[in-house]
Amino acid sequence: xxxxxxxxxxxxxxxxxxxxxxxxxxxxxxxxxxxxxxxxxxxxxxxxxxxxxxxxxxxxxxxxxxxxxxxxxxxxxxxxxxxxxxxxxxxxxxxxxxxxxxxxxxxxxxxxxxxxxxxxxxxxxxxxxxxxxxxxxxxxxxxxxxxxxxxxxxxxxxxxxxxxxxxxxxxxxxxxxxxxxxxxxxxxxxxxxxxxxxxxxxxxxxxxxxxxxxxxxxxxxxxxxxxxxxxxxxxxxxxxxxxxxxxxxxxxxxxxxxxxxxxxxxxxxxxxxxxxxxxxxxxxxxxxxxxxxxxxxxxx
Numbered sequence: 001x002x003x004x005x006x007x008x009x010x011x012x013x014x015x016x017x018x019x020x021x022x023x024x025x026x027x028x029x030x031x032x033x034x035x036x037x038x039x040x041x042x043x044x045x046x047x048x049x050x051x052x053x054x055x056x057x058x059x060x061x062x063x064x065x066x067x068x069x070x071x072x073x074x075x076x077x078x079x080x081x082x083x084x085x086x087x088x089x090x091x092x093x094x095x096x097x098x099x100x101x102x103x104x105x106x107x108x109x110x111x112x113x114x115x116x117x118x119x120x121x122x123x124x125x126x127x128x129x130x131x132x133x134x135x136x137x138x139x140x141x142x143x144x145x146x147x148x149x150x151x152x153x154x155x156x157x158x159x160x161x162x163x164x165x166x167x168x169x170x171x172x173x174x175x176x177x178x179x180x181x182x183x184x185x186x187x188x189x190x191x192x193x194x195x196x197x198x199x200x201x202x203x204x205x206x207x208x209x210x211x212x213x214x215x216x217x218x219x220x221x222x223x224x225x226x227x228x229x230x231x232x233x234x235x236x237x238x239x240x241x242x243x244x245x246x247x248x249x250x251x252x253x254x255x256x257x258x259x260x261x262x263x264x265x266x267x268x269x270x271x272x273x274x275x276x277x278x279x280x281x282x283x284x285x286x287x288x289x290x291x292x293x294x295x296x297x298x299x300x
């Protein structure tokens with residue numbers, strides 16, 4: 001295998017990104033994943049026109065400028081969808097989702113057949129483009145104007161070879177930085193409230209018969225949970241949670257790349273008023289969450 005083909009295996013060469021923004025009607029609701037968003041395409045062309053890249057050529061300069069814009073954007077949490085194609089086998093037209101948190105790939109959700117290639121962060125795509133330039137591969141690259149992320153990269157490893165083209169098309173991009181910002185702000189507001197002894201009137205979101213629960217928290221630790229209006233425990237210790245535990249559950253779901261996480265927070269004290277997690281969109285009965293009706297200081 002020659003160096004050009006090694007570069008092709010490392011790159012995944014035709015690459016297209018378009019913008020995808022999750023939104024909500026509620027000003028205090030934070031939504032990640034497939035939150036009813038639609039994709040819009042932003043295309044600004046900075047390309048090599050299919051020329052062979054060189055370390056000191058325009059392709060290298062465009063790549064460096066794109067890296068700088070991406071670094072300035074500071075995007076570490078995002079999802080993107082991709083499809084694949086090549087001249088050596090069938091196309092994979094179903095969009096597969098890659099979830100990146102804190103700059104690391106934490107999950108991949110395949111809608112169609114699983115593709116035999118590595119999934120990458122935006123930074124790793126930059127590295128792959130650099131590898132193509134260093135190897136003298138013919139490339140045609142487009143970058144998004146504001147953030148610098150690659151929109152389209154085409155790599156033709158051997159122009160005359162029947163199987164010389166191979167690539168990945170990224171058809172949607174969803175920046176999720178706002179979710180972490182809102183979560184951190186709500187957590188800070190809760191910490192500033194100073195409450196460590198309190199009761200929570202809440203209900204789990206699940207396929208279960210439990211309606212209303214009351215949890216007593218002492219010193220920041222959940223000490224007991226009963227069905228509202230009784231002294232009966234709900235029968236599942238996982239529903240005995242402090243507010244801090246709920247924050248941890250939301251953050252853990254987000255960081256692990258759950259397909260969908262929604263959350264609303266109290267305007268004054270910051271505690272979660274409702275949250276919902278769907279681990280995998282294509283899987284049934286693994287959703288969970290909580291509705292918090294009130295948080296009352298002990299003695300109230």
